[in-house]
Amino acid sequence: MKLRCTKCGREYPLESFIQRCEICNEPLELELLKGEIREGKTVWERYRDFYPFELEIEYSLGEGDTPLTKVQKLSKELEVELYIKNETLNPTWSFKDRGTFVGIHRALKLGFRKIGTVSTGNMAASVASYGQRFGLETYILVSSTIPEEKLLPIAVYEPKLIKVLGDYGELYFKSLEIGRKNRIYFINSDDPFRIEGYKTISFEIVESFVPDYVLIPTSSGGLFRGILKGFLELKESKIIEEIPTLICVQAQGCSPIYKAFIEGKDRIVHFKNPNTIAHAIENPYPPSGNDVLRKLRKYKGFCIAVSDEEILNAQKELAKEGIFAQPASTVGIAALKELRKEKEISKGERIVSIITGSGLKFLGALGRKLEIRECTLEMLNKCIGL
């Protein structure tokens, strides 16, 4: 089993501490694994064939096996069958936990007792949580502009928490360098083993059906790559016949992959002055950006960017289905509305939109004025009738 550069194909042994290609500086990926679906309660047990090493299930916090929920009102309105993969039901309430759980295995196999990450929120909470779970020293690097409401759910796990002044896109690369110097394994957004965690999303989806399209909120590109790898492995294993069309969705306010995609470029360019309500996908220089571009072309996926107004509107509409998602999660719904309007997706298609994190994570996004009546116990009957 080898790690392979996603660009030049150069191979690296799994046992070497290497996180990106030494020649291209592009992300590495495990070769495609093949297997059968086994019996088991958890996704890790059912898909153990797809892991080239033993997973330490006794340290699992129950990540994965999230609901795939059909949203009735939006399906009707958009004349499609729309399902959401509700990743808010993970141990730290975002999809990151799948990747963190698997990612930690690589750190442990390489003999690390210190781990870290660079994150705007979700991944920080996830790595801090699993760091405690596995008993590791944990370093969390966050952007200095992070709001208090996002810091508290990280700080509760008591990691070494550092606010870093400077470009968030550069911080990713800087952290890998510092990790090498200080023997800290940084399980960053597109770490090769993180991808191995995310692929379980695809495994779970096909247990219900094979969708026509999958909408993927995209920041670093790690989630996109993981979901694609999952479907490819299922196809290689003859569990599915065709892979769905994957749609990479970005926020207009920070859309380096989208920009390169529509301009027909091979490489992303650092996005200047990023500014979007969807902070969880606000990476101006996605470390897997070039690879997402390569894969969009190879597998005929497409890329779309949506505005903050559309994102917040989608958040509101999803709440009307009973699901409270953070703004970065609802870009898929916003994109679908656009794609249906432009008839790029036909009536009746089966679509899965990945809802990446809980709305509780970012109450600050709910800027609206609350409509709340107030009355006494005695006046309640009258008040209710109004």
Added chain:
Amino acid sequence: MKLRCTKCGREYPLESFIQRCEICNEPLELELLKGEIREGKTVWERYRDFYPFELEIEYSLGEGDTPLTKVQKLSKELEVELYIKNETLNPTWSFKDRGTFVGIHRALKLGFRKIGTVSTGNMAASVASYGQRFGLETYILVSSTIPEEKLLPIAVYEPKLIKVLGDYGELYFKSLEIGRKNRIYFINSDDPFRIEGYKTISFEIVESFVPDYVLIPTSSGGLFRGILKGFLELKESKIIEEIPTLICVQAQGCSPIYKAFIEGKDRIVHFKNPNTIAHAIENPYPPSGNDVLRKLRKYKGFCIAVSDEEILNAQKELAKEGIFAQPASTVGIAALKELRKEKEISKGERIVSIITGSGLKFLGALGRKLEIRECTLEMLNKCIGL
């Protein structure tokens, strides 16, 4: 199939709109159901024998089937096998969703198109969410002292939200009266069908093992009753031989059931001036309080109350296992520490503590000073080494 008064045994037909016994004003309960465990992905499918009506699974948001996680550090420290039933992985991030999902079925069967609830937070969010999901008009009555961070995750679902000035214990009874007048089905904390939802927690636990003890954070008494009913039905069905010892845990700052229990009383008394950090279990006059007392005696359970300091300490310790729970959820851990110290629970016992809701729901409880370093990208290597 009948509803029966938990005190006098008087029976009421399921088809009548009745929520408490007309004679005793005590809570009603469905008779014990028996069945077998069936094949199925969700708890509703596997335990369909235990429901005397069809559940509308297509409206499920994926409630239930939450992880049962062994916590390693606390198990070692306390010399027991401690598992937490992690109810924070429900669609609105608390156990309430199980009860809301089933509770709505009764409202629909009785022909209601309006539902409501009285809640300090978790149940309000849950009922507001499922109200949207099922397309019902939803009335949420909250206490006028509720903090903004708890209102937002309710308001996002756009229910009719009313702050009520007056005694929270009385509000429960007042709401049932108003519901009758205005054709609103109030799915309150100990609604008979809510209990039918909570019993799935026991069903899921025994799929792993039958514990010696179950620690249950207790406010209204609905969760306690649901878990007990689940174990009793499993015993009646010969799926388990003995039921675990159930431990009702309250916060010292609002402990009407505990007070009556240790004083050997039959009835709870309205708790004066409740004051605890565990707001989610701060009901000064629990509507199922008397029934919990009856059941604690009948099934040889016990009751314990813990201080806010112990609760917050338990929250911190649980975070060291990677799990961030709201304070009301950690009373079970706090109680266990006490019970082990007093040797009321022996070494080696297998214990499940119910973690009722996510820590994200109440960041305000984390009053502590955050330890955060701050540095520039250039100085990061130095800063990490410190």
